[in-house]
Amino acid sequence: MQEIATLAEKVRSGQTRAVARAISLVENRHPDRRQLIGELYRHAGGARVIGITGPPGAGKSTLVDRLARALRERNLTVGILAIDPTSPFSGGALLGDRVRMQKLYTDSGIFIRSMATRGAMGGLAPATHDAIDILDAAGFDWILVETVGVGQDEVDVVRSVDSVLLVSVPGLGDDIQAIKAGIMEIADVFVVNKADRQGVDRTVRDLEVMLAMATDLEWTPGIVKCVASRGEGIEDVLEAVEAHRQWANESGILGRRRKEQLRLRVENLLKEQVLRRADEVCNLNREIESAWEQRLDPYEIATRIFERIES
């Protein structure tokens, strides 16, 4: 459709409102997103895409804010995606900070956007991948993707970036470290934030021990201390990201990772597609209702539906 082609054009010329509209479109999984990404994809791929993850309270937003400012000082433009878990209870509050933060940026070289899980069937990852393409095609030099580092969904999200920063803070304790289990192995840089706090040396040592225990690491993540709230150590963080990027480029890992990202995206889209098709070949709710009455097992139901999709 012409409308989407026009929107894609406006995105490419970096118009803030077009970028925002395009992201809403992929976030809501609107059918037009296919054409939109089709138009934009070949213009994407130039941006540096960085994931910032870690437990709540680690100071990720503050770090992202400081990184963005430091990059702006180098005349680089920055797109920020903050991935928020939503809830009827707390959704508003979580997004609130970001909305306030956005108001601080009158600088058109920074674009900031919160994205929320809306219980969409495909989860958050496909929408985030698409949003990265949009910011990339819009010409942002760096894209910072901030997410709470827990759960498969979040792991999928940070898998769609070139370098992953895992943010810790001293004193969160072993319990909290455990939460990062699923995400540890994909960290490229460990950032210990709030490094003016007691216990920072222990946290660094813990990370070193963990790294020493890990075998088969292709890349040994750097460990960087910072105090994001005071802007201390931000250059060191950027340097560590740069070191990873250089290694990833030279080793061919960057290319491999981007191919893995593509595979992950294709898989997620296939999953979206199969659910949509299932609802087309049969009314899924009615099908479940009738299968429930017959006490059919889920494998039997799924196989029957899949056969109808294939036939």
Added chain:
Amino acid sequence: MQEIATLAEKVRSGQTRAVARAISLVENRHPDRRQLIGELYRHAGGARVIGITGPPGAGKSTLVDRLARALRERNLTVGILAIDPTSPFSGGALLGDRVRMQKLYTDSGIFIRSMATRGAMGGLAPATHDAIDILDAAGFDWILVETVGVGQDEVDVVRSVDSVLLVSVPGLGDDIQAIKAGIMEIADVFVVNKADRQGVDRTVRDLEVMLAMATDLEWTPGIVKCVASRGEGIEDVLEAVEAHRQWANESGILGRRRKEQLRLRVENLLKEQVLRRADEVCNLNREIESAWEQRLDPYEIATRIFERIES
């Protein structure tokens, strides 16, 4: 196959080793799981399935342990599934506690099993759903599913239960509360553990305020204090679970929820199925490689693969 039919028979007669083998089979997503669940599904549905979730450090394992003992005192049998995030870094350590715990149970009326995300394409939810069926068909009266309450995957896991207990502790602070965002709305009972700690009243009040703010709640979750490590308040927890159960039964919510669980399972199996079929109609890795060279966008690739599945 006869072998699976025999295994199903042994599961139904409650043989511990058969139950363990059957769970390994679904955990590894072995092709035979289809037949196995086909044999067991119609014998499942009698157990009380309870989810216990909350942030790390909330004392979930201790609570589960105490609940199991209390149920055993009532001569009820208990199956426990502990869902662990795995990682090359910390996976072993996390599972370690549970392995030690298992040794404590010489009582054949308790079965305990850790399940781990293995990066399986379908995620953890399908394996957990199948494992619940297995324990249910094996005749366990209660099934306790323990999981760290974060991420879509975990939300999917606890959606497969009849009642969800969300465990909090005093003093974790707002940051940690935020992590539970995605899971808050599916809690049926709020348990405030470590209630001998300072700040317990504030935690309870915070929960009350949150509940008061939530509109459109069909069920107002009870808030129960306990000190699991000393076995205090365990009966109150069971009473709150009972109250929810009774309401869920009478209101018809239990039936509706179980139908929703069935739908979720079918959807997850369709997703598993489409990825397997994609790999059959084309070698997915090779397909991605060639699409990458041509700079095809993910939607185009997914559509092409899906068309081949359908034709």
